[in-house]
Amino acid sequence: MTESLSDAERRDWLRLARTENVGPVTFDQLVRRFGSATRALEALPDLARRGGRAIRLADGAVVEKELADGAALGARLIAACEPAFPQTLAALDPPPPVIWARGRLEMLARPGVAVVGARVASAAGQRFARGLAADLGRAGHVVVSGMARGIDAAAHEGSLPTGAVAVLAGGVDDIYPPEHAALYARIVEAGCVVSENEPGRAAVARDFPRRNRIIAGLSRAVVVVEAEFRSGSLITARLAAEQGREVLAVPGSPLDPRAKGTNDLIRQGAAICEGADDVLRALEGLRNLREPDREYGAHPGSDPDDALREAVAALLSPTPVSRDELVRATGAPAPLVFAALTELALAGRCELLPGGMVSTS
Template sequence: MTQALSDAERRDWLKLARTENVGPITFDQLLQRFGTAARALEALPDLAKRGGRNIRLATDAAVDKELADGAALGARLIASCEAAFPSALAALDPPPPILWARGRIEILDRSGVAIVGARVASAAGQRFARGLASELGQAGHVIVSGLARGIDAAAHEGGLPTGTVAVLGGGIDDIYPPEHAGLYARIVEAGCVVSESEPGRTAVARDFPHRNRIISGLSRAVVVVEAELRSGSLITARLAGEQGREVLAVPGSPLDPRAKGTNDLIRQGAALCDGAEDVLRALEGLRSLHEPDRRYDQGPPADPDDALRASVAALLSPTPVSRDELVGATGGPAPAVFAALVELALAGRCELLPGGMVSSS
């Protein structure tokens, strides 16, 4: 379900998304409860106090600066409820609330294939990634990757003539590595660069899992070309599997550490990829990605009382459990338990995870 936002409403979405402890799941829950970002922002201080702590809202000055910085770069802010938001990304449950995009935004809605892999990649691996991207591009698919050294850069190069999307961990202007400034400029001209971080932000380690979620979310299939066993590319592959995307891996010599991750993916059930035809065959059998029907017009549920909130908090641990388990364990009404979890999340006392899971912070 899409809706048009006024400038003021889009600003409220950004302010809510930038408020501490408001991740994509909490954002989605707040909108389902209060209907609009403005009403959610009004309620946040009281909700966080119920959870046990005060909360710092994003400041108006910070929001205004982010909007001005994005406009100065020629970037566009897209809210997840808007028609311009990529449909594949909107199919995530939940999607990132907002996305900065710079370049040819229209290609974000074309069929995407992610090609990712080792930063310290072999010459053969880079050649394979470049050729695979070129062939898939000629078959009508947009190539998605992360602008990193090695396999990512080769994939972007191969996809440039037909369309490629670079997903950044930092802001939309955070070019890393710096030697990819020329490649970045060409992608802005012929493809698109996206980020959910504010312009001017330099990526840190915790940003890359979020970036990887967007890489897989924009794609119908993810191909891992080279990866060691502890590679971030394997995180992208895992996320793709959780999101219902196809996962393929290029096999390699057991003597090459860069093949251990891809060979292990195949051992775990990923499809083997030795050329574009394998990817195209996998895509033929992939079901359509449907956006969940989110209706942000529900009335607020019954508020949890102090006893229920305390009961929910006491049941949490670092081991994730499902929200439904918590409902059964407390015996409380599901809407009130879910509301208590949002309050605890806003207070930084629990973490709402994909798939309806939750853990203590």
């Protein structure tokens, strides 16, 4: 779906996205089922009651404040259904319902490559990331990273003259770490800052994996420069691989713990990156990323009965299982099973995960 929203439709889209228990997967299912965010909002209280628990819709005044705060920053809210929403991000299944963008929005329409890595990075690693970002920029690519210390900051510095995109875990105005205030200002001036969270929000731990998913989603390839085994950069690489993006890693000395993560990525099949030419060659073989086909519009008759809903709930556990497996286990039509899962998710009884997986909350 590609359409420009009216102000009222944008408020409802944002209100649905900010309602409790409505994550990206649930949001996508609701808009598919009811055809619009407005109709989904009208149906939510009844759906949650069917799932077994009342739901509290996002407060309209809070949504209005978010829109006003974003406007005061000069930021723009872009819904996933709108033409300005980045195509590579729209290719996620599902994409984030909304993003806030501050700076030069045209950067989001250009092909992106993520350069990420260790916060406590070596001088050599930072020099490599800075040079790689500069070379990729001269080749026409916007460089995407997370504005963290170390490799991220070096990548932004190298790409500022040609195109830098910073994805933040907090709100679009949440400068973290604080010492990157000057870097943030330069990116807003010459590049673009992106977040899926509301302005004014300070990042918490659970926001960083979501930020990493957007970094990968804005990019056709992800390059990891340095990373220890338990590194957020490796999460970004895994998400990129799941999304069908190219993953490259810079090899390093086995004596340096910051090379253990990148060397392991190479063992697992990531391409070796020794410079921008390696990235450009990898991109030549990458198929076009297309937005998944989504059928929007109200679907009458997709209301599961109590017996099916509880049968689906009984099949769930903390171990994620695919929705298709639940369809096979129940023997019920897929639309009814998916509708039952949406109702259970709204009631907080299950969690709908990217990739068609489901678990208990």
